[in-house]
Amino acid sequence: MRKLRKLALASISLVALAGPAWAQDLPAKDADQSASLAEDGIVVTARRRDEDRQDVPLVVQAVTAQDLGKLNIREFRDVQSLVPGLTLASDTNGIGNRATLRGIAYDVNASGNNGTIEFYFNEAPISAGLLFQSMFDVSQIEVLRGPQGTLRGRASPSGSITVMSRKPDLGEAGASMTGTLNTWGDTNLQAALNVPVIRDMLAVRVAGVIDENDDNRVRSINNSLKPTRRTRGIRASVRFDPIENLTLNGSYTHTLRKVSDFLQVESGNLANPALAPSPILIRPEDRQAVLRVANRFRQDFQVFNWSGQYRFLGQKLDYVGSHNIQKYFAFAPNDLGAALPSTAPANFLGAAQVSDVNGKQTNHEVRLSSDERVAGIFDYVIGALWNKLDNPTSLDVQTPVFAGSTANPLLFNRTAVLRTGGSRERSFFANLTAHLGEDTEISGGIRRIRYRSFGGLLTNGVAVAAANEDRTLHATIFSASAKHNFTRDLMVYANFGTSWRPGSASNAIQTRGQSNITGTLAAFLFPEPEKSKSYELGFKSTWFDGRLRLNADVFHQTFDNFGYAAPNIFYLTNTGGVQGVGTITTLAVGVPAKVDGVEAEIGFKILPNWDLSGTAAYSKGTISNATIPCNKYGGVVPTPAQLLAATGGEQIATCNVSNLRAGTSAPFVATLQSEYTASLGPSLDGYVRALANIYGSSLNDPTNAFDDVKSYALINLYAGLRAPDGSWEVGVFAKNLLDTDRVLTRNATTSTSGSSVAGGVPPVSAYRVISMTAPREIGITGRFAIGSR
Numbered sequence: 001m002r003k004l005r006k007l008a009l010a011s012i013s014l015v016a017l018a019g020p021a022w023a024q025d026l027p028a029k030d031a032d033q034s035a036s037l038a039e040d041g042i043v044v045t046a047r048r049r050d051e052d053r054q055d056v057p058l059v060v061q062a063v064t065a066q067d068l069g070k071l072n073i074r075e076f077r078d079v080q081s082l083v084p085g086l087t088l089a090s091d092t093n094g095i096g097n098r099a100t101l102r103g104i105a106y107d108v109n110a111s112g113n114n115g116t117i118e119f120y121f122n123e124a125p126i127s128a129g130l131l132f133q134s135m136f137d138v139s140q141i142e143v144l145r146g147p148q149g150t151l152r153g154r155a156s157p158s159g160s161i162t163v164m165s166r167k168p169d170l171g172e173a174g175a176s177m178t179g180t181l182n183t184w185g186d187t188n189l190q191a192a193l194n195v196p197v198i199r200d201m202l203a204v205r206v207a208g209v210i211d212e213n214d215d216n217r218v219r220s221i222n223n224s225l226k227p228t229r230r231t232r233g234i235r236a237s238v239r240f241d242p243i244e245n246l247t248l249n250g251s252y253t254h255t256l257r258k259v260s261d262f263l264q265v266e267s268g269n270l271a272n273p274a275l276a277p278s279p280i281l282i283r284p285e286d287r288q289a290v291l292r293v294a295n296r297f298r299q300d301f302q303v304f305n306w307s308g309q310y311r312f313l314g315q316k317l318d319y320v321g322s323h324n325i326q327k328y329f330a331f332a333p334n335d336l337g338a339a340l341p342s343t344a345p346a347n348f349l350g351a352a353q354v355s356d357v358n359g360k361q362t363n364h365e366v367r368l369s370s371d372e373r374v375a376g377i378f379d380y381v382i383g384a385l386w387n388k389l390d391n392p393t394s395l396d397v398q399t400p401v402f403a404g405s406t407a408n409p410l411l412f413n414r415t416a417v418l419r420t421g422g423s424r425e426r427s428f429f430a431n432l433t434a435h436l437g438e439d440t441e442i443s444g445g446i447r448r449i450r451y452r453s454f455g456g457l458l459t460n461g462v463a464v465a466a467a468n469e470d471r472t473l474h475a476t477i478f479s480a481s482a483k484h485n486f487t488r489d490l491m492v493y494a495n496f497g498t499s500w501r502p503g504s505a506s507n508a509i510q511t512r513g514q515s516n517i518t519g520t521l522a523a524f525l526f527p528e529p530e531k532s533k534s535y536e537l538g539f540k541s542t543w544f545d546g547r548l549r550l551n552a553d554v555f556h557q558t559f560d561n562f563g564y565a566a567p568n569i570f571y572l573t574n575t576g577g578v579q580g581v582g583t584i585t586t587l588a589v590g591v592p593a594k595v596d597g598v599e600a601e602i603g604f605k606i607l608p609n610w611d612l613s614g615t616a617a618y619s620k621g622t623i624s625n626a627t628i629p630c631n632k633y634g635g636v637v638p639t640p641a642q643l644l645a646a647t648g649g650e651q652i653a654t655c656n657v658s659n660l661r662a663g664t665s666a667p668f669v670a671t672l673q674s675e676y677t678a679s680l681g682p683s684l685d686g687y688v689r690a691l692a693n694i695y696g697s698s699l700n701d702p703t704n705a706f707d708d709v710k711s712y713a714l715i716n717l718y719a720g721l722r723a724p725d726g727s728w729e730v731g732v733f734a735k736n737l738l739d740t741d742r743v744l745t746r747n748a749t750t751s752t753s754g755s756s757v758a759g760g761v762p763p764v765s766a767y768r769v770i771s772m773t774a775p776r777e778i779g780i781t782g783r784f785a786i787g788s789r
Contacts, residue, residue: 046144047433048151048318048369048381054540057443057483057493059145059553059599061615065138065166070675071691071716072180072733072781074188074211076135076163081693081714083143084669085599085617090132097128101159102145102555103595103621104562105663114501116563118148118156121163122251122305124322124363125154125387130301131163134233134255136190137207139166145599146555147497147534150431150445150479151381152367157499157532157559167249168203168239169194174787182779186213194788201241208234215261217775220289221280222338227261227294245311253303260296262289263336265767266743268750271706275750278766284743287775290338290767293350297330314372318383319365326359326391334398334754337765340406347412348400351754359391379433381445390422400755406763413756421455421469421505431479438485445479453505466517466525473529475500489543495536503527504563504588521571521651524629527590532559549603549613554596561590562662566629567701568748572643572651573756579640580756584629587652591626593662595619609677616670618696621662630655630703637752637761661700664745666709668696680721687731689718704748706768712742714773720781729783739776746770 044053046060053060063082073079077088087100098105099117119128142162149155173195180188192207215229233255240248264287267278282288302325310317334351342349367383374380395417403410431445450472457467477500483493507525517525538553565586573582597619604612631638632646632653647653672692680686693714700707715738720731747769752762 044142046142046151048367049379054491054542054549054551057441057481057491057538058495058536059538059551060142062140062142064140068135068138068141069178069783070689071718072735072779074135074180076131076133079141079143081691081716082671082673084615084671085145085597085619085665086143087663087665088132097132099128099161100663100665101143102557102597102617103619103663103665103667104158104557104559104593105565105621105665114154116156116158116501118154118160119163120153120160121303122165122249122322123152123162123307123320124305124365125361126303126322126324127326127359127361129299129326129328130253130255130303130324131161133257133299133301134209134211134231135163136209136233137166137192137205137235138163140164146495146536146557147477147479147499147532149447149477149499150429150497152365152383152385152429154385154387154425154427155447155449155475155477155499155501157501157530157534157557165235165237165251165253166192166205166207168196168205168237169788170196170200170203170239170241172196172788174785174789176783176785176789178781178783180779180781182777184214184217184777186779187211188213203239205237205239206235207237208232215259216264216287218262218264218287218289220262220291220294221282222290222292223262223294225260225294229257229259229261231255231257246308247310248306248308250306251304253301253305255299255301257299258296259298260294262291262294263769264771265289265337265751266746266770268766268768271746271768276766282767284770284772285741287772290765291333291336292338293333293352295332297328297332300327301325311371314370314374316367316369316371318367318369320363320367321365322361322363324359324361326357326361328355328357328359330355334400335751335763335765336769337751337753337767339751339753339763339765340400340755344400344406345409345412347398348409348755351398351400351412353398353754354396356394357391359389361390362388373435377435379435380431382430383428385425385427385429387425388422389424392421393419395419400753402755402757402760404758404760406755406757410758416458416460418458419455420458421453423454423502424452426450440484441482443479443481447477449473449475449477449500451475451502453502455505464517466522469505469526471502471526473502475529475531489546490539490541492539493537495534495538497534499532499534500529501563502529503561503590506586507588517651519650520647520654524587524589524652527563527588528561530559530561530563530590532557532562547605549601551602552598552600554598555619557595559593559595559662562593562623563588564591564593564623564626564628564660564662568631569629569652570631570633570638570643572640572647578758580758581638581640581643581761582756583752583754583762584652587629589626589628591623591628593621593623593626595621595662610674612674614670614672616668618668619663620667623660623662624658626657626660627654628657628660629653630657631748637749637764639761655703657703660703664698664700664707666695666698666711668694670694679724683723685722685724687718687720687722691716691718701748704746706748707746709742709744712740712773713738714740726789727785730780731782732780733778735777735779736774737776740773741775742773744771744773 145159148160177191196203211231215227235253237251269275304323364386369381397415399413401410427449429447433443454470457464479497481495534557536555540551569584573580599617601615675689677687698709718733722729750768
């Protein structure tokens with residue numbers, strides 16, 4: 001840790017690290033208002049109105065298009081480098097996405113469409129998959145921490161992330177183009193065109209992205225194929241202001257991503273010397289795989305957004321609607337560790353799980369709110385939300401079957417699995433804020449939710465009765481806050497909030513390999529809804545005539561039936577009357593949990609052309625006195641007899657645990673940023689920027705002896721030339737400058753083949769799956785723009 005501190009101090013001395021210009025791009029018609037609000041450089045819409053961020057009594061961070069361009073952020077998951085405590089990741093199949101905020105994890109396998117963090121695109125709820133797929137022509141990303149739901153959208157216990165695309169400019173035509181090329185040959189090209197069709201009334205904007213790269217850059221020793229990722233995206237947006245005080249917006253986004261890659265592995269005996277050496281030594285820094293066939297997936301999204309706002313008599317009426325079409329195709333090989341002998345039949349070696357998901361989601365939300373204070377005292381928001389999701393999933397599960405040992409291929413079993421179902425949600429919400437003089441305000445909110453979840457499961461056309469679902473749930477959540485300005489530059493606040501989300505419905509499809517689900521496993525199929533309470537105290541302040549900004553908060557949150565995702569659970573299967581052992585990738589259960597933490601932000605304008613800022617977060621989420629699915633087999637794959645003996649005749653084993661981590665991210669995370677600019681002539685500026693991310697040690701899952709992560713730091717540097725008016729810019733960058741290698745995830749056991757051995761256990765490889773920090777990236781980027789940006 002001493003070395004880490006020296007590294008962080010060295011990075012600051014090289015070039016002070018400054019924060020992004022946390023300001024929202026407002027429509028041209030609101031430019032005068034924006035100038036007055038942005039005196040402190042921070043404008044947000046966290047409370048459904050434009051406010052200086054220092055006036056908002058909650059933790060909110062916003063990253064603009066300017067920030068994304070400055071730091072060459074081309075993927076949504078890289079936004080985590082600007083928001084300490086936020087982690088974003090995608091499963092290798094491209095379907096599952098994970099996020100952690102304030103020490104609590106969101107895993108799509110445990111939460112389905114109801115994560116602890118809610119995602120929005122242009123104000124409408126959306127599957128996280130679209131955001132992870134591509135990011136272009138973005139005006140703002142806003143991250144709110146803590147329970148949300150009484151001002152808009154859906155209830156979310158840990159926070160929300162909203163991505164806003166750029167809206168057309170009614171007053172000025174313009175175009176822009178940005179390109180990035182790195183030393184690996186990766187390319188990213190983004191372009192936009194803005195056309196006012198009828199000045200100050202009707203405008204159209206078209207934007208697109210083309211991205212081609214080597215994905216995770218992991219090569220297989222058993223396949224010469226090069227990993228690839230190809231992304232294409234286009235968005236057409238319209239803004240129409242037919243009369244005064246009425247604004248209509250619409251957009252259509254189509255994105256397509258195709259990926260072919262390999263899962264990185266390491267030799268199992270590196271982390272566990274008790275295991276036998278692997279046939280070929282593979283170290284983490286080798287960035288290699290052993291898959292014989294590539295992992296492939298295809299994502300195709302279409303998103304329709306439309307919205308309108310009408311201002312009248314000091315009020316605002318807002319409507320937001322969306323319709324999303326989501327298509328996934330994934331080919332996930334079974335034999336991740338090449339456990340099968342190379343002499344096995346070709347179809348055995350290429351066996352996979354093939355997934356085909358076709359989802360549709362429709363949202364409607366109406367809000368009425370005050371544009372001017374009622375009686376000079378009150379601000380209010382009232383509204384209603386309707387959400388419809390249909391998400392049928394079909395699977396082709398390919399299982400090689402051996403008789404006695406892998407020397408005796410028996411048959412190639414294919415199981416057709418169909419999961420039908422979806423959800424319907426209706427909710428009503430209201431929030432009232434009372435301004436008691438100029439310095440004090442109190443606020444309270446409520447949301448009433450009606451949620452229905454339904455579905456069924458068929459295996460080879462036969463219904464699995466235990467997986468049938470038709471639940472209608474009701475819940476009410478509350479929020480309350482108070483703030484007081486002791487001076488113009490010092491505000492303190494306190495927040496309380498409750499939240500709710502339905503229990504996971506994904507376990508039914510995870511247990512598809514067992515036609516007769518009974519006992520403990522059946523009891524886990526549909527966990528009870530999750531409930532939580534959150535408490536937060538904080539202050540926001542500015543000093544030295546606004547040159548220094550200092551904010552901090554502490555929080556405590558408790559959960560009943562928190563959705564914990566138990567990974568890679570062995571369970572008893574029954575195929576044709578023959579017992580075997582299978583693996584459930586993720587089994588979600590409801591457990592008690594709590595999280596405590598502190599967050600701080602500092603920003604300092606050292607000189608007019610030199611900014612420095614830093615943010616830090618510490619949060620510890622724990623699960624105590626809980627019963628969870630687990631593996632009690634000493635780190636090895638059990639036989640059916642061993643499994644039955646360890647479970648007392650049940651299909652799965654359980655453990656009673658305390659102090660289990662509720663999230664796998666590092667408890668302590670800090671971000672330091674800066675930019676120094678210098679005038680090099682009347683039409684030329686130079687700049688140097690830097691970004692440093694510091695991650696503390698993480699103990700991760702105590703049931704996995706091999707997944708702990710030591711502290712580390714990642715440093716990015718940027719330098720370049722630009723026009724003072726921002727019309728062009730050319731720069732170079734180095735991400736992960738020191739080429740820091742750190743294993744971030746490591747499976748508890750080496751990989752099994754996904755095969756079935758009658759009377760035995762699945763073949764076990766000598767390699768375990770891992771993931772790592774991205775290798776050093778050096779590149780060049782250029783931008784050109786005319787007219788409106």
